[in-house]
Amino acid sequence: MTVTTLPVARNAEERLANIQELRQRVHRMQGTATSHPLPTLPVLDGLVRLRTGASYAVDRPGLAMALMAGPSGAGSWSAVVGVSDFGLEAAAGFGVDLDRTVLVPEPGDAWLEVAAALIDVLQVVVVRPPARVTQHQAARLSSRLRQRDALLISVGDWPHAESRLWIEESTWTGIGRGHGRVTGHRARVAALLHTGQRRDAEIWLPADDLRLRTADQVDQVVEQEPGRLSRVG
Incomplete structure (x- = not known):
């Protein structure tokens, strides 16, 4: 079993950040259902407010970048699944931290399983479904999002999306x-x-x-x- 440790805190601010990160890890390991706001870019304030446990649907990758940039810029890890034309330079310009972004451009038929696995360990998952998403598929990931304190952004329609x-x-x-x-x-x-x-x-x-x-x-x-x-x- 591999255990990842946190660096030694140098000051009170770092100690507080470490405590918050440890709490998030405990929530993920326990599968505790939680929901809380995530940072949203000010430019999007009049449109949407992000929160964990929810899903969001957009019609193109650029909007997905704008949504994920808030949490990513604040330190959250993200994943992009099935978006082969995801522009890294554009995403970085929007504020996405590429060092904390996992790319799976060609998941094939296993896209749902890949997205579910990434939700278990990362806070923001962007996915482009290759076909119409069924109610059952959406419900499966929705439950996982709540348990793992994560959010999903779909490039394409998604049943019961928050926005x-x-x-x-x-x-x-x-x-x-x-x-x-x-x-x-x-x-x-x-x-x-x-x-x-x-x-x-x-x-x-x-x-x-x-x-x-x-x-x-x-x-x-x-x-x-x-x-x-x-x-x-």
């Missing part, structure tokens, strides 16, 4: 007539909560400085520095 997010409109910057380099992606993102409530927001995924920002934040920059961003349809 569903999709991009309704997109505008790109930096592209000329058939040439140029994409420098920004402005999107109208919609979110449908499990309660039936709908929310919308204009977000840059990312802006020309490669950071995630709300449209209001970028518009303020444009007002101060006219011509910095050129909007191209």
Whole structure:
């Protein structure tokens, strides 16, 4: 049996962090059903708030990166299953810690088993199901998410998701007539909560400085520095 130990704490802040990590490990080993908020990027505050024990559905990998970036940047380990076009450079730009990210790009027919196994040990699991997810499959992972204090992000529909997010409109910057380099992606993102409530927001995924920002934040920059961003349809 291999036992992983924590480094010796140098100060009170490190000791507190170590205690919290030990508590999380105990919860995972005991399979205690818990649910608590996880860090969510400020740019997504008006759309969704992440919590453990829940599942979220998005329509493309970029939104999955934005969702996982909050927990990942705060120290959570993540996994990405079945998303062969997952862009590492883009994910890092969103704030995903690649050193704490496990990639399984081609799980094949074993995607459900792989996702379940990773939920046992990691806090955030992103998965792209190769086919329609059945109620039974969703229920199987839902129970595991609650027991292991983890959350799931599906690139594609997921039964009984806490929230569903999709991009309704997109505008790109930096592209000329058939040439140029994409420098920004402005999107109208919609979110449908499990309660039936709908929310919308204009977000840059990312802006020309490669950071995630709300449209209001970028518009303020444009007002101060006219011509910095050129909007191209």
